[in-house]
Amino acid sequence: MTRYIIIGAGAVGASLAAQFHAAGLAYILVGRGRQIDHIAGHGLSYRRPDGQKTVRLTTAHADTPPPLRPDDVLLLTVKTQDAEAATAFWAWQPVEGGGVSADLPLVTFQNGLASEDIALRRFSRVYAASIKVPARFTEIGEVVVGGAPQPGIITLGRYPGGLDPTAKSIGTDLAAAGYLTEVSEDIRRWKAAKLLHNVTNVVELFANVNARSQEAIAALSGEARVILQAAGFDPAAEEERRVDISGWHVAENSGIERGQQSTWQSFARGASSEVDYLNGEIVRLARLHGLAAPFNAAFQQAAALLARDGGKPGTVALEAVLSLAMTIKG
Ligand SMILES: NC(=O)C1=CN([C@@H]2O[C@H](COP(=O)(O)OP(=O)(O)OC[C@H]3O[C@@H](n4cnc5c(N)ncnc54)[C@H](OP(=O)(O)O)[C@@H]3O)[C@@H](O)[C@H]2O)C=CC1
Numbered sequence: 001m002t003r004y005i006i007i008g009a010g011a012v013g014a015s016l017a018a019q020f021h022a023a024g025l026a027y028i029l030v031g032r033g034r035q036i037d038h039i040a041g042h043g044l045s046y047r048r049p050d051g052q053k054t055v056r057l058t059t060a061h062a063d064t065p066p067p068l069r070p071d072d073v074l075l076l077t078v079k080t081q082d083a084e085a086a087t088a089f090w091a092w093q094p095v096e097g098g099g100v101s102a103d104l105p106l107v108t109f110q111n112g113l114a115s116e117d118i119a120l121r122r123f124s125r126v127y128a129a130s131i132k133v134p135a136r137f138t139e140i141g142e143v144v145v146g147g148a149p150q151p152g153i154i155t156l157g158r159y160p161g162g163l164d165p166t167a168k169s170i171g172t173d174l175a176a177a178g179y180l181t182e183v184s185e186d187i188r189r190w191k192a193a194k195l196l197h198n199v200t201n202v203v204e205l206f207a208n209v210n211a212r213s214q215e216a217i218a219a220l221s222g223e224a225r226v227i228l229q230a231a232g233f234d235p236a237a238e239e240e241r242r243v244d245i246s247g248w249h250v251a252e253n254s255g256i257e258r259g260q261q262s263t264w265q266s267f268a269r270g271a272s273s274e275v276d277y278l279n280g281e282i283v284r285l286a287r288l289h290g291l292a293a294p295f296n297a298a299f300q301q302a303a304a305l306l307a308r309d310g311g312k313p314g315t316v317a318l319e320a321v322l323s324l325a326m327t328i329k330g
Protein backbone atom coordinates (compact mmCIF):
# COMPACT_ATOMS: atom_id res chain seq x y z
CA MET A 1 0.00 0.00 0.00
CA THR A 2 1.29 3.45 -0.88
CA ARG A 3 2.26 5.55 2.11
CA TYR A 4 2.15 9.33 1.76
CA ILE A 5 4.79 11.48 3.45
CA ILE A 6 3.16 14.90 3.73
CA ILE A 7 5.87 17.56 4.17
CA GLY A 8 4.49 20.74 5.77
CA ALA A 9 1.75 20.74 8.41
CA GLY A 10 -0.03 23.98 7.46
CA ALA A 11 -3.36 24.70 5.81
CA VAL A 12 -2.93 22.33 2.86
CA GLY A 13 -0.71 19.63 4.43
CA ALA A 14 -2.56 19.17 7.73
CA SER A 15 -5.94 19.10 5.98
CA LEU A 16 -4.67 16.50 3.49
CA ALA A 17 -3.49 14.41 6.45
CA ALA A 18 -6.91 14.72 8.13
CA GLN A 19 -8.67 13.65 4.93
CA PHE A 20 -6.25 10.71 4.40
CA HIS A 21 -6.74 9.71 8.03
CA ALA A 22 -10.52 9.60 7.65
CA ALA A 23 -10.21 7.60 4.40
CA GLY A 24 -7.87 5.01 5.95
CA LEU A 25 -4.95 5.87 3.65
CA ALA A 26 -1.43 5.43 5.02
CA TYR A 27 0.36 8.73 5.67
CA ILE A 28 2.77 10.55 7.97
CA LEU A 29 2.42 14.31 8.45
CA VAL A 30 5.85 15.91 8.83
CA GLY A 31 5.98 19.43 10.23
CA ARG A 32 8.09 21.76 12.25
CA GLY A 33 7.92 24.13 15.19
CA ARG A 34 4.99 24.66 17.51
CA GLN A 35 2.45 23.52 14.91
CA ILE A 36 3.69 19.91 14.69
CA ASP A 37 4.41 19.77 18.43
CA HIS A 38 0.82 20.81 19.10
CA ILE A 39 -0.67 18.35 16.60
CA ALA A 40 1.50 15.52 17.98
CA GLY A 41 0.56 16.31 21.56
CA HIS A 42 -3.09 17.37 21.31
CA GLY A 43 -4.30 16.38 17.83
CA LEU A 44 -5.35 18.70 14.99
CA SER A 45 -8.46 20.81 15.41
CA TYR A 46 -9.99 20.28 11.96
CA ARG A 47 -12.98 22.41 11.07
CA ARG A 48 -15.20 21.58 8.09
CA PRO A 49 -18.60 23.08 7.25
CA ASP A 50 -20.30 20.11 8.94
CA GLY A 51 -18.45 20.56 12.22
CA GLN A 52 -15.18 20.59 14.11
CA LYS A 53 -13.23 17.48 15.15
CA THR A 54 -10.00 16.85 16.95
CA VAL A 55 -8.07 14.37 14.81
CA ARG A 56 -5.19 12.35 16.21
CA LEU A 57 -2.84 12.26 13.23
CA THR A 58 0.31 10.21 12.60
CA THR A 59 3.08 12.79 12.76
CA ALA A 60 6.84 13.24 12.62
CA HIS A 61 9.04 16.23 13.31
CA ALA A 62 11.10 17.48 10.33
CA ASP A 63 14.26 17.08 12.47
CA THR A 64 13.64 13.34 12.91
CA PRO A 65 12.23 12.12 9.58
CA PRO A 66 10.70 8.65 9.44
CA PRO A 67 12.69 5.91 7.64
CA LEU A 68 11.47 5.90 4.04
CA ARG A 69 10.16 2.87 2.16
CA PRO A 70 10.23 2.07 -1.59
CA ASP A 71 6.44 2.52 -1.84
CA ASP A 72 6.39 6.00 -0.26
CA VAL A 73 5.13 9.03 -2.19
CA LEU A 74 6.23 12.47 -0.98
CA LEU A 75 3.65 15.28 -0.96
CA LEU A 76 5.31 18.69 -0.73
CA THR A 77 2.95 21.11 1.03
CA VAL A 78 5.36 23.84 2.18
CA LYS A 79 5.16 27.28 0.58
CA THR A 80 7.29 27.84 -2.53
CA GLN A 81 9.92 29.86 -0.68
CA ASP A 82 10.61 26.75 1.44
CA ALA A 83 10.65 24.28 -1.47
CA GLU A 84 14.39 24.57 -2.14
CA ALA A 85 15.41 23.71 1.43
CA ALA A 86 12.74 21.03 1.81
CA THR A 87 13.59 19.23 -1.46
CA ALA A 88 17.34 19.48 -0.76
CA PHE A 89 16.73 17.69 2.52
CA TRP A 90 14.15 15.14 1.37
CA ALA A 91 15.90 14.08 -1.86
CA TRP A 92 18.88 12.40 -0.23
CA GLN A 93 17.33 10.34 2.54
CA PRO A 94 18.07 6.59 2.55
CA VAL A 95 15.27 4.28 1.44
CA GLU A 96 14.83 0.87 3.06
CA GLY A 97 16.25 -1.81 0.75
CA GLY A 98 18.67 0.64 -0.93
CA GLY A 99 18.71 3.83 -2.94
CA VAL A 100 17.83 7.42 -2.10
CA SER A 101 14.54 9.24 -1.86
CA ALA A 102 15.25 11.30 -5.01
CA ASP A 103 13.89 8.27 -6.89
CA LEU A 104 10.56 8.30 -5.04
CA PRO A 105 7.63 10.18 -6.63
CA LEU A 106 7.18 13.71 -5.28
CA VAL A 107 4.03 15.80 -5.74
CA THR A 108 4.24 19.61 -5.60
CA PHE A 109 1.10 21.34 -4.24
CA GLN A 110 2.35 24.93 -4.46
CA ASN A 111 0.66 27.83 -6.19
CA GLY A 112 2.82 29.44 -8.89
CA LEU A 113 5.10 27.77 -11.44
CA ALA A 114 8.42 27.49 -9.62
CA SER A 115 8.33 24.52 -7.28
CA GLU A 116 8.20 21.83 -9.98
CA ASP A 117 11.51 22.99 -11.48
CA ILE A 118 13.03 23.28 -8.01
CA ALA A 119 11.99 19.67 -7.35
CA LEU A 120 13.12 18.39 -10.75
CA ARG A 121 16.68 19.43 -9.94
CA ARG A 122 16.85 16.46 -7.57
CA PHE A 123 13.75 14.27 -7.96
CA SER A 124 13.44 12.10 -11.08
CA ARG A 125 9.65 11.73 -10.85
CA VAL A 126 7.86 15.01 -10.19
CA TYR A 127 4.06 15.31 -10.23
CA ALA A 128 2.38 18.71 -10.05
CA ALA A 129 -0.94 19.42 -8.37
CA SER A 130 -3.05 22.51 -8.98
CA ILE A 131 -5.35 22.85 -6.02
CA LYS A 132 -8.45 24.82 -5.25
CA VAL A 133 -8.79 24.07 -1.54
CA PRO A 134 -10.04 26.98 0.59
CA ALA A 135 -7.94 26.26 3.67
CA ARG A 136 -6.90 28.40 6.60
CA PHE A 137 -4.07 28.11 9.10
CA THR A 138 -3.83 31.13 11.36
CA GLU A 139 -3.92 29.55 14.84
CA ILE A 140 -1.48 26.90 16.07
CA GLY A 141 -3.10 23.46 16.04
CA GLU A 142 -6.12 24.53 13.95
CA VAL A 143 -6.94 24.16 10.27
CA VAL A 144 -10.21 25.14 8.60
CA VAL A 145 -11.35 23.93 5.17
CA GLY A 146 -14.54 25.54 3.85
CA GLY A 147 -15.09 23.66 0.59
CA ALA A 148 -18.40 21.79 0.42
CA PRO A 149 -19.50 19.13 -0.02
CA GLN A 150 -15.93 18.11 -0.92
CA PRO A 151 -12.97 19.91 0.70
CA GLY A 152 -11.63 21.06 -2.66
CA ILE A 153 -10.63 20.41 -6.25
CA ILE A 154 -7.26 18.89 -7.25
CA THR A 155 -5.87 18.57 -10.77
CA LEU A 156 -2.74 16.45 -11.03
CA GLY A 157 -0.28 15.30 -13.68
CA ARG A 158 3.29 14.27 -14.32
CA TYR A 159 5.62 17.24 -14.70
CA PRO A 160 6.46 18.63 -17.19
CA GLY A 161 3.80 16.64 -19.00
CA GLY A 162 2.09 13.30 -19.48
CA LEU A 163 0.32 10.78 -17.35
CA ASP A 164 1.61 7.52 -15.92
CA PRO A 165 0.23 4.83 -13.60
CA THR A 166 1.68 6.64 -10.56
CA ALA A 167 -0.19 9.86 -11.42
CA LYS A 168 -3.40 7.90 -11.86
CA SER A 169 -2.94 6.00 -8.62
CA ILE A 170 -2.24 9.21 -6.63
CA GLY A 171 -5.34 10.72 -8.26
CA THR A 172 -7.41 7.70 -7.18
CA ASP A 173 -6.18 8.07 -3.59
CA LEU A 174 -6.91 11.83 -3.53
CA ALA A 175 -10.43 11.07 -4.77
CA ALA A 176 -10.80 8.41 -2.05
CA ALA A 177 -9.71 11.07 0.45
CA GLY A 178 -12.69 13.15 -0.65
CA TYR A 179 -11.26 15.65 -3.15
CA LEU A 180 -12.84 16.34 -6.55
CA THR A 181 -9.87 15.04 -8.49
CA GLU A 182 -8.88 15.11 -12.13
CA VAL A 183 -5.68 13.95 -13.81
CA SER A 184 -4.27 15.96 -16.71
CA GLU A 185 -1.69 15.22 -19.38
CA ASP A 186 -0.76 18.89 -19.48
CA ILE A 187 -0.60 20.04 -15.89
CA ARG A 188 1.39 23.19 -16.77
CA ARG A 189 -1.76 24.64 -18.34
CA TRP A 190 -3.66 24.17 -15.05
CA LYS A 191 -0.85 25.63 -12.99
CA ALA A 192 -0.76 28.68 -15.30
CA ALA A 193 -4.54 29.08 -15.05
CA LYS A 194 -4.39 29.00 -11.26
CA LEU A 195 -1.67 31.65 -11.22
CA LEU A 196 -4.06 34.06 -12.97
CA HIS A 197 -6.03 33.97 -9.73
CA ASN A 198 -3.15 33.79 -7.26
CA VAL A 199 -1.47 36.98 -8.55
CA THR A 200 -4.53 38.73 -7.08
CA ASN A 201 -4.02 37.28 -3.55
CA VAL A 202 -1.65 40.19 -2.83
CA VAL A 203 -4.45 42.79 -3.04
CA GLU A 204 -5.79 41.47 0.29
CA LEU A 205 -2.67 42.77 2.06
CA PHE A 206 -3.64 46.40 1.50
CA ALA A 207 -6.29 48.68 2.93
CA ASN A 208 -8.68 49.45 0.14
CA VAL A 209 -12.02 50.72 -0.96
CA ASN A 210 -13.92 48.03 -2.85
CA ALA A 211 -14.00 49.75 -6.24
CA ARG A 212 -10.23 50.10 -6.40
CA SER A 213 -9.75 46.56 -5.19
CA GLN A 214 -11.65 45.24 -8.25
CA GLU A 215 -9.56 47.52 -10.46
CA ALA A 216 -6.34 46.11 -8.96
CA ILE A 217 -7.51 42.52 -9.34
CA ALA A 218 -8.40 43.05 -13.00
CA ALA A 219 -5.08 44.79 -13.70
CA LEU A 220 -2.95 42.09 -12.03
CA SER A 221 -4.74 39.16 -13.61
CA GLY A 222 -5.03 40.78 -17.06
CA GLU A 223 -1.34 41.63 -17.05
CA ALA A 224 -0.47 38.08 -15.92
CA ARG A 225 -2.49 36.58 -18.78
CA VAL A 226 -0.68 38.69 -21.38
CA ILE A 227 2.74 37.80 -19.94
CA LEU A 228 1.98 34.09 -19.57
CA GLN A 229 0.76 33.90 -23.16
CA ALA A 230 3.84 35.80 -24.41
CA ALA A 231 5.97 33.29 -22.52
CA GLY A 232 4.26 30.40 -24.31
CA PHE A 233 1.77 29.31 -21.65
CA ASP A 234 -1.77 28.46 -22.63
CA PRO A 235 -3.76 28.66 -19.39
CA ALA A 236 -6.52 26.03 -19.17
CA ALA A 237 -10.13 27.23 -19.18
CA GLU A 238 -12.64 26.14 -16.51
CA GLU A 239 -14.86 24.62 -19.22
CA GLU A 240 -12.11 22.09 -19.95
CA ARG A 241 -12.64 20.35 -16.62
CA ARG A 242 -13.83 16.78 -16.96
CA VAL A 243 -14.82 16.45 -13.32
CA ASP A 244 -18.21 17.97 -12.47
CA ILE A 245 -17.61 20.78 -9.99
CA SER A 246 -21.01 22.45 -10.42
CA GLY A 247 -22.14 21.50 -6.91
CA TRP A 248 -18.93 22.55 -5.20
CA HIS A 249 -18.80 25.81 -3.25
CA VAL A 250 -17.21 27.55 -0.30
CA ALA A 251 -19.72 27.17 2.53
CA GLU A 252 -21.11 30.20 4.38
CA ASN A 253 -20.02 30.53 8.02
CA SER A 254 -17.38 27.84 7.51
CA GLY A 255 -14.56 29.85 9.05
CA ILE A 256 -13.20 30.77 5.59
CA GLU A 257 -13.50 34.53 5.22
CA ARG A 258 -13.46 36.40 1.93
CA GLY A 259 -10.24 38.39 1.54
CA GLN A 260 -8.10 36.07 3.67
CA GLN A 261 -6.46 33.66 1.24
CA SER A 262 -3.11 31.95 1.68
CA THR A 263 -0.93 35.06 1.17
CA TRP A 264 -2.97 37.07 3.67
CA GLN A 265 -2.70 34.18 6.15
CA SER A 266 1.11 34.19 5.97
CA PHE A 267 1.22 37.92 6.74
CA ALA A 268 -1.36 37.53 9.50
CA ARG A 269 0.80 34.80 11.07
CA GLY A 270 4.02 36.78 10.62
CA ALA A 271 5.33 33.94 8.40
CA SER A 272 7.39 34.44 5.23
CA SER A 273 5.81 35.62 1.98
CA GLU A 274 5.24 33.66 -1.24
CA VAL A 275 4.63 36.80 -3.34
CA ASP A 276 8.03 36.63 -5.09
CA TYR A 277 6.85 33.31 -6.58
CA LEU A 278 3.36 34.53 -7.55
CA ASN A 279 3.57 38.14 -8.77
CA GLY A 280 7.35 37.71 -8.95
CA GLU A 281 6.88 34.84 -11.43
CA ILE A 282 5.02 37.18 -13.79
CA VAL A 283 7.70 39.85 -13.35
CA ARG A 284 10.43 37.28 -14.09
CA LEU A 285 8.69 36.03 -17.24
CA ALA A 286 8.08 39.61 -18.40
CA ARG A 287 11.77 40.44 -18.03
CA LEU A 288 12.80 37.25 -19.86
CA HIS A 289 10.58 38.22 -22.77
CA GLY A 290 11.41 41.91 -22.98
CA LEU A 291 8.03 43.01 -21.60
CA ALA A 292 6.87 45.08 -18.65
CA ALA A 293 4.61 43.96 -15.79
CA PRO A 294 4.19 47.19 -13.78
CA PHE A 295 1.18 46.08 -11.71
CA ASN A 296 2.72 42.77 -10.64
CA ALA A 297 6.07 44.53 -10.01
CA ALA A 298 4.44 47.24 -7.88
CA PHE A 299 2.44 44.79 -5.75
CA GLN A 300 5.48 42.53 -5.39
CA GLN A 301 7.56 45.46 -4.17
CA ALA A 302 4.88 46.77 -1.82
CA ALA A 303 4.35 43.30 -0.32
CA ALA A 304 8.10 42.83 0.11
CA LEU A 305 8.42 46.13 1.97
CA LEU A 306 5.46 45.23 4.16
CA ALA A 307 7.14 41.88 4.98
CA ARG A 308 10.53 43.55 5.53
CA ASP A 309 8.98 45.97 8.02
CA GLY A 310 6.93 43.28 9.77
CA GLY A 311 3.70 45.00 8.69
CA LYS A 312 0.32 43.37 9.12
CA PRO A 313 -2.34 43.24 6.36
CA GLY A 314 -4.29 46.49 6.00
CA THR A 315 -1.60 48.90 7.20
CA VAL A 316 -0.69 50.30 3.75
CA ALA A 317 -3.25 51.84 1.38
CA LEU A 318 -4.02 50.10 -1.90
CA GLU A 319 -4.01 53.51 -3.62
CA ALA A 320 -0.31 53.90 -2.82
CA VAL A 321 0.46 50.61 -4.60
CA LEU A 322 -1.64 51.53 -7.64
CA SER A 323 0.23 54.86 -7.81
CA LEU A 324 3.57 53.01 -7.61
CA ALA A 325 2.51 50.88 -10.61
CA MET A 326 2.16 54.08 -12.67
CA THR A 327 5.84 54.88 -12.06
CA ILE A 328 7.29 51.44 -12.93
CA LYS A 329 8.68 50.98 -16.41
CA GLY A 330 10.07 47.42 -16.45
N1 LIG B 1 -4.06 27.93 2.18
C1 LIG B 1 -4.76 27.70 1.09
O1 LIG B 1 -5.98 27.84 1.11
C2 LIG B 1 -4.12 27.29 -0.20
C3 LIG B 1 -2.75 27.21 -0.36
N2 LIG B 1 -2.22 26.85 -1.57
C4 LIG B 1 -0.79 26.74 -1.77
O2 LIG B 1 -0.32 25.59 -1.09
C5 LIG B 1 1.01 25.78 -0.63
C6 LIG B 1 1.04 25.57 0.88
O3 LIG B 1 0.29 26.63 1.45
P1 LIG B 1 -0.31 26.61 2.91
O4 LIG B 1 -0.66 25.24 3.33
O5 LIG B 1 -1.32 27.67 2.94
O6 LIG B 1 0.98 27.09 3.73
P2 LIG B 1 1.15 27.15 5.32
O7 LIG B 1 2.09 28.26 5.60
O8 LIG B 1 -0.18 27.13 5.96
O9 LIG B 1 1.84 25.76 5.63
C7 LIG B 1 3.14 25.42 5.25
C8 LIG B 1 3.77 24.72 6.42
O10 LIG B 1 4.99 24.13 6.01
C9 LIG B 1 5.94 24.31 7.07
N3 LIG B 1 7.29 24.08 6.56
C10 LIG B 1 8.08 24.90 5.84
N4 LIG B 1 9.25 24.29 5.54
C11 LIG B 1 9.18 23.06 6.09
C12 LIG B 1 10.08 21.96 6.12
N5 LIG B 1 11.26 22.00 5.54
N6 LIG B 1 9.70 20.84 6.77
C13 LIG B 1 8.50 20.77 7.39
N7 LIG B 1 7.61 21.78 7.40
C14 LIG B 1 7.95 22.91 6.74
C15 LIG B 1 5.65 25.72 7.54
O11 LIG B 1 6.23 25.95 8.79
P3 LIG B 1 6.47 27.46 9.31
O12 LIG B 1 5.10 27.97 9.70
O13 LIG B 1 7.40 27.26 10.47
O14 LIG B 1 7.06 28.24 8.17
C16 LIG B 1 4.12 25.67 7.57
O15 LIG B 1 3.66 25.11 8.78
C17 LIG B 1 1.39 27.22 -1.04
O16 LIG B 1 2.09 27.18 -2.26
C18 LIG B 1 0.05 27.91 -1.23
O17 LIG B 1 0.12 28.97 -2.15
C19 LIG B 1 -3.03 26.51 -2.62
C20 LIG B 1 -4.39 26.57 -2.50
C21 LIG B 1 -5.03 26.95 -1.29
Ligand SMILES: CC(C)(CO)C(=O)C(=O)O
Pocket (backbone or CB within 6 Å): 111, 131, 132, 133, 134, 135, 197, 198, 201, 260, 261, 262, 263
Ligand atom coordinates in the same frame (compact mmCIF):
# COMPACT_ATOMS: atom_id res chain seq x y z
C1 LIG C 1 -7.64 28.11 -3.55
C2 LIG C 1 -7.33 29.47 -3.01
C3 LIG C 1 -7.97 30.49 -3.90
C4 LIG C 1 -7.98 29.47 -1.67
O1 LIG C 1 -8.38 30.64 -1.22
C5 LIG C 1 -5.86 29.75 -3.00
O2 LIG C 1 -5.22 29.36 -3.94
C6 LIG C 1 -5.13 30.53 -1.98
O3 LIG C 1 -5.61 30.74 -0.87
O4 LIG C 1 -4.00 30.93 -2.29
